Amino acid sequence: MKTFPKIPGPGKAVILFVMMVLGLSFLFAPTPQPVDLSEVSFNMTSSARLYFRNVRSYYYQIKPDKASRFILYHLKAQETLSGKLHLDFTIVENPLQDEAYIFLELQGSGKQYENPHVLINTDQGLTEKWPLNGLNNEEHLKTAAALWKALLLEQKVFLQMGNEGITPFLDQPRTRKNAEIILEDYFKLIGKL
8 A cells, every 4th residue: 555755844833834824814813793774874895795696695595676776686595485484584685785684474374474583592591583574775684684593593483473382493493503604694794794
């Protein structure tokens, strides 16, 4: 059996340096933080927009809307959930205004309910209630930020469907991961992370 040739001294130093840099980058990587909504803004930063379009957009199904000239981004992994009760997150880019919005819509069997709400159990034993119907852009953003915070803190999320009762929501690892991916991409896109 043939073995690898011995690595000369400078090669060992380069390999050690690369391993050390990678180790330090994982050790000191920033942890995601809740979104600061003291100032609501939908403006995209140019560097984040380039990163999203060139790197992250691969994971999204892109649907340009000719009438509004908006570009809609749906996570490809989210498309496999059709028919099941889930919250559909859509990133909406407005290239004319250089802005991006997040749109939350209940899909699957949840479309039939008139007054759905998301309930988030906080660490203090309180329950935050966020409506899902009739939201404007700012309310979609605030609801998405509340969900992002709940996902980071691993809080329980429920769906209240009018008078039909309460059901666990975003409790499956796959749906939580999809929500984390989309929300992190969106908040990075508008410079909130």
